[in-house]
Amino acid sequence: MNFDPHWSWEDAARRGGVTADGTYNASGIALPEQRAIIWCRTDGSVIELSGAQIRNQVMQLAARLGELGVGRGDRVAGMFSKRPESLTAALAVWYLGAIYVPLFSGFSGDGLRVRMDDSQPGVMITDSVSEHLLDDVQADFPDLARIVVDADGPIFGDVDTSIGDYAPAPTKADDLATIMYTSGTTGKPKGCLMPHDIIIGLSSYITHALALQPGEVLFSGADAGWSFGLFTTGLAPLSAGNPRVIYEGPFKATEWWAVMDRSGAHHLAAAPTAYRQLASGGSDAIPAGFTAASSAGEPLDAPTAQWFQDNADVTIYDCYGLSEIGMVVGNLRTPGAPPPIPGSMGIALPGYDVEILDDDMNPISGIGVGRLAVKDNGHLISRGYWNRMPEWEARFHADWFVTEDLVRRDEDGRFWYESRADDVIVASGMNVGPSEVETALMAHPLIADAGVVGIPDPVKGTIVTAHVVLNGEEPADLHNILRAWVGERVGRHATARKVVVWDELPRTASGKLQRVNLRQALIDASLEAPDSPESPMSPDGRNSKQ
Incomplete structure (x- = not known):
């Protein structure tokens, strides 16, 4: 299903400033001349x-x-x-x-x-x-x-005219510009190799999915330490001539709406977790200028999408992408594209061939569930993993980059997210590699064994849960001890909302952790919501800490 059969990557590169000999430096992107970056401070000032x-x-x-x-x-x-x-x-x-x-x-x-x-x-x-x-x-x-x-x-400060002309180094479009780390299920985080033409690689998304109108102001709370904040909602829309709002404060529904109001932002781009939290704050604070919304980073649930439709008369256009490949599936604002259906990821963006593959890596035609795979069109936003090219090459089957995401394609060609085929946890729109958290937990003297999995949560989408075997007696404040320990060594985003104590973790005869059994144990134990003051029982009959 293609709603721009004339899409040309060569034309996109030329429009973006790539010269005939391939010279291009990403620092030379076009910028809005009047208002480019709008910085909203916590004291209410705007710079x-x-x-x-x-x-x-x-x-x-x-x-x-x-x-x-x-x-x-x-x-x-x-x-x-x-x-x-x-x-x-x-x-x-x-x-x-x-x-x-x-x-x-x-x-x-x-x-x-x-x-x-x-x-x-x-x-x-x-x-x-x-x-x-x-x-x-x-x-x-x-x-x-x-x-x-x-x-x-x-x-x-003022512009210093004595510095001279803006003259970036004459790099090539495919020269390495960025090493962006992403989490995986095993081993250390992988550094995605992103070339200077990454903005070109996002141009289909910017044109057809984000589709900002001339002068439309974009606000996103996404951190620029990740691809979605630095590129997808940061430098890419700036290069299209749209101002970008940055808010320095932490997330709070009323503050986000106030920032949109005082900055003049019309379009909000955020992870579904943020939209769920905005919805839970009610509709009274929604500014009149809020007219458009985009989401990515984790599945957008239908009830949240419907809430914004009913209470703000705004449709959230959900999209799908990875740091390795860019934004490749989405609900398009292109005239003639099928309207978004709450819960659907949308269709393939123009310029991309997207398929679903079965366990034998064969394409599934028509309706079905399988691994999402994207054909290498020469414009995937990453070209490898830093010092780990064999792992990059292992991601491909022939010319297809095979993701770890299971999706369903319906009779109309729309894609629907099903689950991850690997064990990466997408919590509040950020990837958490369980291996990295497990390594941190195992370094604590209290922990003899550890396993980490994600479970569904109505607000966060997915939360991190830690399953541990202890060396000795269980302290009363185990949960707080482990949260502080992991927060210091990995980051607050990776800390567990639930800690479950086991006598022995489920492992195969070869020693491989059976994560599916950890998840099932949580379901069987009917663990309560993360903010509940009570302590439900763990699978071995001992208390789990929240």
Whole structure:
């Protein structure tokens, strides 16, 4: 099903600025000239940056990086709170032809150390809110230089005309620009290799699914340490001429609506978890200017989609993508496309061939359930895994990138999410690799064995649950102990909402953890909601902590 049979990647590349010889630097994307980045502070103030200010400040930051010896091919990490530099730091690194390594500001301890050890950045750009997270890992990276930006840093001030013309390094479109880490079920997080033309790779999504109108202002709370925040709802819509709102505060339904109101934002892009939380806050605070919504990152449930239709007269256009491939399936705003049905992921975006495969990797025609697979069209937004190319190559069957997601195709060609074929947990729109959390848990002296799985939750979509075997007696505050331990070593997003104590975890004869049995035990035990004050019984008859 294709609602733009004339879509051409070559035309998209040309429109995006790729030259005939393939020269292209992502820091040269077009930017809105008047209002580009709109930063809403928690004190109620609003700071706006024009395209000219952004380019000038990119050159200022690039100059500081140059003074530290950063050049073509060097790796520079960035870790920020919600502020403009979370986007502009990437532009400054690319401006020099260097490689940007975005890191989620929720990482800490080993969660940060593992990614830095793998990518080996020479410089870290951060802010005063996030800088303390480096204190626990700095000893492991004695040569790491820091650039700390803050309210009085280079992002502010008038345009300095003495700096000169904006002249990015003459990189090629397929040169490496970004190493973006994503979680998996086994081993360490994998660094997706993203080239300079990643914005071109997202152009079908920007044109047909997000489909912002000229001048339409986009607000997203997505963190720029992930692809959805940095690229999909960040630099890609900016390159299309649409202002992007950044809110520095934590999520709160009334605050998000207030930010949209005072920034003039019309379009909200967020994970379904955020929409569920917005809906639970009621409809009284919804601003009149809210007219459009997009979602991605986890399945959008039909009741939440219907709530926004009924209470805001806004249809949420849900889409599907991965850091490896980009946004490939979605509900399209293209004239003539089938209207969204609550709960459906939509159809293949123009420019992509999408199939479902059975267990033998054969295509399933018509109605059916199978692995979602995307044909390599030369414009997948990642081209490999950093230092782990055999694992990248193993993701392919012939020319098809085979995902770990099981989907159903209906009689109209729409796709519906069923489940993950692997064990990655998508909690509040963020991937949590169970192996990474298990490794952290096993490092605690209380834990003799550990297993981590996700279970459905009506608000979060999925929550992390930890199943442990203890060394000795169970302390009364086990749950809090383990939450703090994992939060320090992996990040708060990966901490368990439920902890279940076992005498022995279910494993196969070869020692492989049987995660399906962990999930089934939770179902059988009928564990209560995460915020319940009571302690339900674990599968072995002992108390589980919430």
